[in-house]
Amino acid sequence: MKMKTILAAGAMSVAAIAANNAHAGAALDGIKAKGFVQCGVNTGLPGFSAANAEGKWEGIDVDICRAIAAALLGDSNKVQYTPLTAAQRFTALQSGEIDILSRNTTWTLTRDTSLGLTFTGVNYYDGQGFLVPTALGVSSAEELDGATVCVEPGTTTELNLADYFRAKGMSFQPVVIENINEATAAFFSGRCDVYTTDASGLASIRSTMAPNPDDYAILPEIISKEPLGPAVAQGDEQWADIARWAQIAMLEAEEYGVTSANVDEMKGSDNPGIQRLLGVSPGMGEALGLDEEWAYRIIKEVGNYGESYEKNVTAKLGLERGLNALWTEGGLQYAMPVR
Amino acid sequence: MTDIAKLPPGPLGSSSQRAVIWARKNLFNSWFNSILTLGSIAALFWIIPPMIEWGITNATLTPSIEACREVTGACWGFVNANLRLILFGTYPYDEQWRPLLAMVVLVGIIIGSLGAVPYAGMRKWIIPMWLVGIPVIAILMWGGVLGLTYVQNSYWGGLPLTLILSSIGIIFAFPLGLLLALGRQSSMPAIKTLSVVYIEIIRGVPLITVLFMASVMFPLFLPEGVTIDKLLRAQIGIILFTAAYLAEVFRGGLQAVPNGQFEAGNSLGLSYWQSMRLIILPQAMRLVIPPTVGSFISMFKDTTLVVIIGLFDLLNTVKLALRSDPAWTRYYVEGYAFAAAIFFLFCYSMARYAAYLEKELRKGEQR
Numbered sequence: 244m245k246m247k248t249i250l251a252a253g254a255m256s257v258a259a260i261a262a263n264n265a266h267a268g269a270a271l272d273g274i275k276a277k278g279f280v281q282c283g284v285n286t287g288l289p290g291f292s293a294a295n296a297e298g299k300w301e302g303i304d305v306d307i308c309r310a311i312a313a314a315l316l317g318d319s320n321k322v323q324y325t326p327l328t329a330a331q332r333f334t335a336l337q338s339g340e341i342d343i344l345s346r347n348t349t350w351t352l353t354r355d356t357s358l359g360l361t362f363t364g365v366n367y368y369d370g371q372g373f374l375v376p377t378a379l380g381v382s383s384a385e386e387l388d389g390a391t392v393c394v395e396p397g398t399t400t401e402l403n404l405a406d407y408f409r410a411k412g413m414s415f416q417p418v419v420i421e422n423i424n425e426a427t428a429a430f431f432s433g434r435c436d437v438y439t440t441d442a443s444g445l446a447s448i449r450s451t452m453a454p455n456p457d458d459y460a461i462l463p464e465i466i467s468k469e470p471l472g473p474a475v476a477q478g479d480e481q482w483a484d485i486a487r488w489a490q491i492a493m494l495e496a497e498e499y500g501v502t503s504a505n506v507d508e509m510k511g512s513d514n515p516g517i518q519r520l521l522g523v524s525p526g527m528g529e530a531l532g533l534d535e536e537w538a539y540r541i542i543k544e545v546g547n548y549g550e551s552y553e554k555n556v557t558a559k560l561g562l563e564r565g566l567n568a569l570w571t572e573g574g575l576q577y578a579m580p581v582r
Numbered sequence: 583m584t585d586i587a588k589l590p591p592g593p594l595g596s597s598s599q600r601a602v603i604w605a606r607k608n609l610f611n612s613w614f615n616s617i618l619t620l621g622s623i624a625a626l627f628w629i630i631p632p633m634i635e636w637g638i639t640n641a642t643l644t645p646s647i648e649a650c651r652e653v654t655g656a657c658w659g660f661v662n663a664n665l666r667l668i669l670f671g672t673y674p675y676d677e678q679w680r681p682l683l684a685m686v687v688l689v690g691i692i693i694g695s696l697g698a699v700p701y702a703g704m705r706k707w708i709i710p711m712w713l714v715g716i717p718v719i720a721i722l723m724w725g726g727v728l729g730l731t732y733v734q735n736s737y738w739g740g741l742p743l744t745l746i747l748s749s750i751g752i753i754f755a756f757p758l759g760l761l762l763a764l765g766r767q768s769s770m771p772a773i774k775t776l777s778v779v780y781i782e783i784i785r786g787v788p789l790i791t792v793l794f795m796a797s798v799m800f801p802l803f804l805p806e807g808v809t810i811d812k813l814l815r816a817q818i819g820i821i822l823f824t825a826a827y828l829a830e831v832f833r834g835g836l837q838a839v840p841n842g843q844f845e846a847g848n849s850l851g852l853s854y855w856q857s858m859r860l861i862i863l864p865q866a867m868r869l870v871i872p873p874t875v876g877s878f879i880s881m882f883k884d885t886t887l888v889v890i891i892g893l894f895d896l897l898n899t900v901k902l903a904l905r906s907d908p909a910w911t912r913y914y915v916e917g918y919a920f921a922a923a924i925f926f927l928f929c930y931s932m933a934r935y936a937a938y939l940e941k942e943l944r945k946g947e948q949r
Contacts, residue, residue, distance in 0.1 A: 286892050287905035294902050296664055298672040298739075324672070325736045325812070326892045331798055338801035340809045424904075424914045451908040559908055 270479035271315075271532075274342055279321040282308035283341035286326040289447060290559040291347045291367070291471075300324045302559075303366055304345040306551040307473050309544065310489045311343065314537040319544040333358050336476050343486055345473040349399070354474075363487035365472040366548075367556075368566040368575050370465035371403050372442040374449060377460050379436055384464035388413040393435040395419075395426050403467040404439055427452045441469055447560040481532055488531055492538040494578035495520055496547035498569060503546040506539060520581050527581055538581070548576065637919075647909045660913040661920045664903035668920070671739015671894040671902065677731065681742040684722040688745055691715040696935055700942035712753065719746070735813045739894030739902070741924065747885045747895065751820040752878055758821065759828025764858070766833055777829070784826035790887050792819045797891035816888050824881045831873045835866035868943045875936035879929045897921050 274280055284292035284304055292302040309319040325341050336344045337359060347369075348354070350362040373384050381387060384407070394401050396419050408415045418435045420426035427448050430438040438448070445461050453459050473490070475483050496502070499517050501509045510521050518524040521542075522535030531537065545551065549569075556562050568574025609619040640655025645663030661668065670678045691711050698704035723742070726732035738746075765777030784792070796819040801809060839862050847857025886897040894902055900917040904910055 286894075286898070287902050289905050289908045289911075293905045294667060294672050295906055296667055296903075297675040298667050298670065298737075299675070300672065323734050323736065326672075326894070328890060328892045330794070330890070331892055334798050334801055338804065338809055340801065340812070424911075447908050451911050 268479055268481060270342060270476065271482040271485070273339075274315065274482070278316065279323050280308055280312045280316070280343060281325060281341045282322050283325050283327045283332055283335050283344040283346055284308070285346045286328060288347060290443070290556040290562070292324075292326075292345070293559075301555065303551050303555045304347060304473070306493075306545050306555070307345045307366055307486075307490055308343060310493055310541045311486055313540040313544045314489045314492070314531075314533055315485055317534075317540065319540070333360070336360065336474065339476075342482070343473055343475050347471045348474060349469045350472050350474075359477045360474040361477050361483045362472050362474045363483055364490045365470040365575075366490060367443070367471040369441045369443050369469040369471055370566075371400060371439060371467040371469065372445050372465050373462040374430070374438040374445045374459055375436065375462060376433075377458055381462070384462045384466070385411060385413075387415065387437060389415065390437050391416045391418055391435040392437045392439055393418045393420060393426050393430045394439050395423060396421060399467065399469075400440055407466040442565075443556070443560060443562060446562045450561045485531055485533065488581070489537075489541060490548075491578050492520065492541050492581065493545065493548040493551065494569075494576055495581050496538070496542045497549040498571070498578055501542055501547060502550055503543055506542045510539070516581070647907075650913065656916050656919075657913040658916055658920075660903070660910050660916050664906060664910070664917075667740075667903045667906060668896070668899045668917070669740045670742065671899045672737050673739060673742075674731075674733060674737065677725075677733065680722045680725065680730065680733075681738070681740070684719045685742045685745060687715055687718055687722070688742075688749060692749060696939075700939060716750075735811060738813065740899045741896050743894065744882075744885055744896045747817060747820060747888065748878075748882045750817060751824055751881060751885070754821045755824035755828055755881075758825035760832055760863075762825060762829035763832035763836060766829065767836060781826045781829050784823055785830070789820070789823050789884050790890060792823050793887055793891050795819075812891065813893060816891055816893055820881070820885065823884075824877065827877050827881075828874065831870050831877055832866065834873065835870035836862065838869050839865050868940075871936055871940050871943070875932055879932050882929060882932070883925060896924060 282305070284300060284302075287293045288302070288304075290302055292300055292304045295301050305322075305324070308322045308324075312321045313319040325335065327335050327341075327344075327346060332344055332346055332348065333354075335341045344360075345366075347367065348362075350365060354360055355362055373387070375381050375387075387408075392404060392415050394404055394417055401417070401419070404415070404417070415437075416435075418429065420429055427438065429435060431453060438445070440448075442461065442465060449456050449459050449461065473486060475486055495516075496506075499509075499514065499520065501517060501520070506521070509517055510523055512518065512521075512523075515524065519527055521539045522528055522537070525535045528535035528537045546554070549564075552564065552567065556567075557564075564572070564574060566575050568576065570577040610616045636655045638655075640653055641658055642649050642653045642655070643658045643662050644650075645659045647659075650657035650659050666675070666678060670681050673681050694711055695708045698708050721727060721730070723738060723746075724733060724735070762777045762781055765773045766781065768774045768777070793816055796815040797812060800815060804810065843861055843865065844857065847861045850857075852860065886895055888895050889898040889901070897918075900914075900921045904914050904917055
C-alpha cells in the first residue's frame, strides 16, 4: 500500500517533469555534445542485457543502443550503459540520467501516456506462459485447476496469473518467492506443480536450470501480451525518430537479406529498397538529420535484427524466433518501409 | 562452577590427563551439558563430511561448464572463470589494474589508520593519509587525467565498490554521528530538537527505503537537467543512515561517563569543547568500541542493499556473473559461498581488530 502511494507520487512527479521537458532537440543536442548515448539496460537478463565474462554488456536490448550510436555518432561503441532495476528505470529516463531505456520494458498505454514516455518500437514479443513437469500429464493450461503455482512477485506476472485462472473459473495456490534462484529451485524440487513467468524466461530456466530439460514442458497457452521495446522521454521527436528508425533499419536489412557480412557487396545491389537503406540513393539519412551511411554502419557494426537475435537470444537462451520471426515467415516483426 | 583454585595443588600430570580434566570440567559437568556436547559432536559429524565432500573432494576448479557438469560436488570453476567479473564488475577489462591498485591503496590506508589508532603519537598521521589517499583512489577509479581513460562510475563494481562505499561511509558517518550525539545532549533546544528529529526519523526507516528514496524519488525533485550521480546519492544515503545509528551508540558512551567528570572539567575552567576532547570523549569512545565496530560490521554488510538501485557491489557482481551465461546460473551456491567467504574475511578482521584495540586501550587501567 505504502509502496503504491510512493510509486503513484513518483509517477505524478514524472509526468510533471515530462510536461516542462518539451523544448525540441534538447536530448539530441545533449547526446551530440557529450559524444555518447547513455543507455539504460537491465542489471542482468541473459540474451537481453547481461555482462559477459569480461564485463561487457551484451544482448538484443544492448544492440539497440549500439545501433543508435552507430547511426548517430558513427561508432557503435559510443555507448555508456547504466544498469537499472525495474523500479528505477522510468525515473532514470525522465530525470535525464539516461537518454534511452532499452530494458525489456512492456509497451502499455499508461506508460506511454502518464509516464511521459515515447516507445520507439518492439524488439521482442514476449508473453507469460507455464512450465510443467511432463510427469504431471498436463498438455494444456486449462487442465491446471487446483494447481500449486510458483511465481515471482512482480508487476504483472502475478496479476496475469490470477486473472487467467479467474477468467477460466479455476482455482490455484500461489507460492510467491522473490528470488529467481529460489523460485526455480522450489519448482524443480517439486514444491509446486507449475512455474510461470514470461515465455523467454521459461525457456531459459528449462534449458539451464532443469536437472533434465526433457522432463519439463512449456504449455502452449500464452496468457498475456508483453511487447518489449525501447523508450525515450517525450519532448524530442527527432531523437525518438532516430531511435525508432535505427531499430527498423535492422529489421529492414533482415527483410532484404543484408547482413554484416555482405553489406559492402549489397551496396552494389540493383534493388531500389536496398539502395535507399544503404544510402546509395540518398535522401533517407538527410530526412532523419543524419548522414547517408547511417544504416550501413548499423548493419556493418551491429548486424541485422536476425543476426542480433541469433547471437544473443538463440545462443544464450536456446529460443527459436517464434513470434519474433519476420512477418513473411509467420512472425510479427514487420519493418516500416524506409522510403 | 569448578574454580581453578579448588583443584589440588601441584603438577596436573600429563597433557592427556589435563585434557580429560578440562573436558570433564567444561563439557560434561552436568547431565544437560553432556547431552549438549554429545549432540553437538553428532551434528558436526553429520554436517562436516558432506560439506568437505561437496566443497573439496568432489569439486572442480576447472573453469568450464563441461567440467562442472561432470562432477557431483561444487563447481568452483564458475568462480574461477568469472573471477574478474565478480571482483571488478563491468569495469573495462583492460583497465582493471586500476581498481585493483585503488583497492590495495585503500586497504593500505585502512590498515595504516587502524594500526595508528592505539598510539597517540601516530594518530596525527591518519587524516593526512586519507587526504592523500582518497584523491589517489578517485583518480585511479575515474581517470580522465594523467593519460588514464575516463570511466563512468556506472561501470564500477565488485569488491572495490563495496570497500569504497563502506570505508567512505564510515569516515563521514563517524564525525557526523559524534556531532549528532553531542547535539542530542546539548542544552540548546534548537540543536537538541534537530538532532533528535534527525536520529529518530532515520532510525525509523529501513536503509532500503533511504536508498530507494535517494535513487528513485530524489532525482524528481531536482531542477531539470541537474542529475546527481547515482553512486554519490547511494553513498550519501549510507552515510546519513549510519550516522544516526552511530549517534545512539556514542550517546550510550557519553551517558556512561559519570557526571563528576563533566563537573571536574568545568571546575578546571575548561571550555565545553576542551573538556569534551580532553576528558569526556577519550573515556566515552573507549567504552563504545564494541558497539561501534558492531555498527561498522553491519554497515559493511548493509552496502549489499545497493543491489536494489542497480549498483554492483560484490554480492551483485556474483549475480551478474551468474547471468553472464545462463549455463552458469545453476551454480549460484558456489558464487554466493565465495562472496560470503570474502565478507566473512573482512567482518571477522574487523571484530578481531576491535578486540585488540580494546586490550590496547585498557592497558592503562590494568597497571
